[in-house]
Amino acid sequence: MSKEHLIIFDTTLRDGEQSPGASMTKDEKVRIARALEKMQVDIIEAGFPIASPGDFEAVQAVAAAVKDSTICGLARALDKDIERAGEALKPAQSARIHTFLATSPIHMREKLRMTPGEVVENAVKAVKKARQFTDDVEFSPEDAGRSEVDFLCRVIESVINAGATTINIPDTVGYNIPHQFGQLIRTLIERIPNADKAVFSVHCHNDLGLAVANSLAAVRNGARQVECTINGLGERAGNAALEEVVMAVRTRQDVFDCNTRLDTTQIVPCSRLVSSITGFPVQPNKAIVGANAFAHESGIHQDGVLKSRETYEIMRAEDVGWSENHIVLGKHSGRNALRARFRDLGIEFDSEEALNAVFVRFKELADRKHEIYDEDLQALVSAAADEPETYKLVYLSVTSETGEKPLARVTLNVNGEEHSSEAIGGGPVDAALKAIEEIVGSDSQLKLYSVNNITSGTDAQGEVTVRLEKDGRIVNGQGADTDIVIASAKAYLNALNKLLSPRLTSHPQHGSV
Ligand code: KIV
Ligand code: ZN
Numbered sequence: 001m002s003k004e005h006l007i008i009f010d011t012t013l014r015d016g017e018q019s020p021g022a023s024m025t026k027d028e029k030v031r032i033a034r035a036l037e038k039m040q041v042d043i044i045e046a047g048f049p050i051a052s053p054g055d056f057e058a059v060q061a062v063a064a065a066v067k068d069s070t071i072c073g074l075a076r077a078l079d080k081d082i083e084r085a086g087e088a089l090k091p092a093q094s095a096r097i098h099t100f101l102a103t104s105p106i107h108m109r110e111k112l113r114m115t116p117g118e119v120v121e122n123a124v125k126a127v128k129k130a131r132q133f134t135d136d137v138e139f140s141p142e143d144a145g146r147s148e149v150d151f152l153c154r155v156i157e158s159v160i161n162a163g164a165t166t167i168n169i170p171d172t173v174g175y176n177i178p179h180q181f182g183q184l185i186r187t188l189i190e191r192i193p194n195a196d197k198a199v200f201s202v203h204c205h206n207d208l209g210l211a212v213a214n215s216l217a218a219v220r221n222g223a224r225q226v227e228c229t230i231n232g233l234g235e236r237a238g239n240a241a242l243e244e245v246v247m248a249v250r251t252r253q254d255v256f257d258c259n260t261r262l263d264t265t266q267i268v269p270c271s272r273l274v275s276s277i278t279g280f281p282v283q284p285n286k287a288i289v290g291a292n293a294f295a296h297e298s299g300i301h302q303d304g305v306l307k308s309r310e311t312y313e314i315m316r317a318e319d320v321g322w323s324e325n326h327i328v329l330g331k332h333s334g335r336n337a338l339r340a341r342f343r344d345l346g347i348e349f350d351s352e353e354a355l356n357a358v359f360v361r362f363k364e365l366a367d368r369k370h371e372i373y374d375e376d377l378q379a380l381v382s383a384a385a386d387e388p389e390t391y392k393l394v395y396l397s398v399t400s401e402t403g404e405k406p407l408a409r410v411t412l413n414v415n416g417e418e419h420s421s422e423a424i425g426g427g428p429v430d431a432a433l434k435a436i437e438e439i440v441g442s443d444s445q446l447k448l449y450s451v452n453n454i455t456s457g458t459d460a461q462g463e464v465t466v467r468l469e470k471d472g473r474i475v476n477g478q479g480a481d482t483d484i485v486i487a488s489a490k491a492y493l494n495a496l497n498k499l500l501s502p503r504l505t506s507h508p509q510h511g512s513v
Helices: 026-038 053-065 079-088 105-112 116-131 149-162 178-191 211-220 242-251 264-278 299-307 335-344 352-368 374-383 428-440 484-500
Strands: 007-010 043-047 070-076 095-102 137-142 166-171 199-204 225-228 327-329 391-399 407-414 417-424 445-453 462-470 473-481
Touching: 007 199, 007 242, 026 043, 026 053, 026 264, 043 053, 053 070, 053 079, 070 079, 070 116, 079 095, 079 116, 095 105, 095 116, 095 166, 105 116, 116 137, 116 149, 137 149, 149 166, 149 178, 166 178, 166 211, 166 225, 178 199, 178 211, 199 211, 211 225, 211 242, 225 242, 242 264, 264 374, 264 473, 327 335, 327 374, 335 352, 335 374, 352 374, 374 473, 391 428, 391 484, 407 428, 407 484, 417 428, 428 484, 445 484, 462 484, 473 484
Parallel strands: 007 043, 007 225, 043 070, 070 095, 095 137, 137 166, 166 199, 199 225
Antiparallel strands: 391 407, 407 417, 445 462, 462 473
């Protein structure tokens, strides 16, 4: 018996970007979207076009770059939002508008200040408006997980009559419990007379650590679309993790009567890309994509796996894209080989100059590091991203010896002018960042500093993430280098440059409607 198709709707670029500090540039979004397309994700929610000109352009750029996945734009139930989403999605081969309006008593009363009747009226109006731009319209009754079932039935029946083709049931605040959420989906599908005219979808948040469990309970009860994000990124505790949902359904085909079309070997590369762009590291014991997910430490387990792998493994590491690091290029590789390898990784350059800039960095790296892996190439592209650079590192030296405090000397190019400074610190990184701060005087607060090896070996590049906060705005900066003090300085400057950029995305769920 052939299985039904479970649609995977990825919202890493929209809900994922709502994680504090996870904002992405247009180019970064396009890179992630291409990786999602390669993985054969059905729908990519690329952003919230009304939020800012930057968000609009990013959705437009993703819509132009991706051909094999549907591109979706989010819009509140307002004409201006829907028009902006329709405009941004024009280049897409297949476009969806996702509009939403809250239906829980607390949201209607406190946030919207609307009566239930007004909510139905506005939801219907929004869906009809969206249908003017595309036949593929999704409606979400926000906070459905805390809404009254009778009212949900009324709203959903009305929006399906108005032309909604997907009904997404969000557990916006991550309040639901699997058996109850599964029952809610079953009840809606059974009670709503025109339920067969739409696909039922779920969108679960992870506040109680139940986002994946709730999504799977919904699938068992008839949902045929799951909204999720790579590495479970997302607002607050995040969204359901794509890799966990997809692998649970695939591994337990005895339990599910549907399956996805995803190329699961792209999961780990995609997870690494999202982690390196956002600067959100993946915890080692994270299911599927954590470094320890397939590592066996105990002797008994190792012995069992050597005798027969299935004794302790329910999935094969290679099926989710774990493979030996692939040595791709070295010091003597040329521009064409580099371009070809980037193409394999789903990265295209807009111009010869952009490729040349990365090629120069590649040669510098190859001088210091013998073997260059795919992960190194991803980090090179992140470093060459089109972030406007007010501050550039010109020179950095740190002297550090036993019994002495390290001393850092730094020269920065600030808007074309060179400025130098020196500082001592508790360690070499501390000294370098203090010397930078002497010049910049940003007055920002360091919220997080982390270092990860991009590949293994003592000559590996260290990838540093620095999170800064200033006036309530949080940004992440990344830097990679074989010298971790230089990587730290680059990450710090990257974060400072982001703090200076005016791009502020407003949050779709904090508006008045
Ligand atoms: O969590 C939520 O309710 C959302 C909606 C916009 C679907 O993200
Ligand atoms: Zn959400």
